Amino acid sequence: MTDPENINTLSHTTRFPEALPTAVRWSHALLAPRLRDGDVVVDATAGNGHDTLFLAQHVLPGGRVFVFDVQVSALEQTKSHIKKHDAVTLIHAGHERMEEFLPPELRGGIRAFMFNLGWLPGSDKSCITRTDTTLMALRKAIDWLAEGGLITVVCYPGHDGGETEALAVEQWASHLPADSFETQKIAFLNLEGAPPRCVVLRKRARLTTRTFG
Numbered sequence: 001m002t003d004p005e006n007i008n009t010l011s012h013t014t015r016f017p018e019a020l021p022t023a024v025r026w027s028h029a030l031l032a033p034r035l036r037d038g039d040v041v042v043d044a045t046a047g048n049g050h051d052t053l054f055l056a057q058h059v060l061p062g063g064r065v066f067v068f069d070v071q072v073s074a075l076e077q078t079k080s081h082i083k084k085h086d087a088v089t090l091i092h093a094g095h096e097r098m099e100e101f102l103p104p105e106l107r108g109g110i111r112a113f114m115f116n117l118g119w120l121p122g123s124d125k126s127c128i129t130r131t132d133t134t135l136m137a138l139r140k141a142i143d144w145l146a147e148g149g150l151i152t153v154v155c156y157p158g159h160d161g162g163e164t165e166a167l168a169v170e171q172w173a174s175h176l177p178a179d180s181f182e183t184q185k186i187a188f189l190n191l192e193g194a195p196p197r198c199v200v201l202r203k204r205a206r207l208t209t210r211t212f213g
């Protein structure tokens, strides 16, 4: 029997390999073929470090991963997964303050942002992402994103405030100009409860004007 709150755990897909991808698995599946060694990427919510590890495995050697979390315990947990410490910058701050920590020359050059909202599994459930700071961070992230880059946002509508946050992210994404961004929502349709869903955004490459003759 599927537990909608736990459907996003990585073990779910391990236990049921034939199952459709969870929201987290979709975020990994979308990013994996688009990342290259040498890319610069951001994990906006370190948590237990699984997404940081995934990103590091896809951009190293040569790349860099910037990782945000408001909890020291999350950053410590993340650090324990990482071998190439010099290529992974752990930042104890909210993602909504990203411009204070990202090197200015990277503006417009970051290949991917991963947001995995909600709380750190197995820890204080009061330390949770919030709609206002999540939207603030997403608005900034589209500016730092490279053309052709992706932002994935895994939303957890099952907890208090989670549905409001998920709807706000979807509303924001649905109003982005289609000539500059493609956005999608990936969600289970028939599960009971409120399983996590994934919002993904791709920044289109700007058309260059060519003159003929």
Ligand SMILES: C[S@@+](CC[C@H](N)C(=O)[O-])C[C@H]1O[C@@H](n2cnc3c(N)ncnc32)[C@H](O)[C@@H]1O
Pocket (backbone or CB within 6 Å): 044, 045, 046, 047, 048, 049, 050, 051, 052, 068, 069, 070, 071, 074, 093, 094, 095, 096, 116, 117, 118, 119, 120, 121, 127, 128, 129, 130, 133
């Ligand atoms: C669902 S967990 C992230 C899971 C993680 N990506 C992983 O792979 O294990 C959400 C994390 O967001 C963090 N968080 C909450 N508010 C935040 C904020 N404003 N900026 C950055 N991280 C925040 C929480 O402390 C928590 O660790």
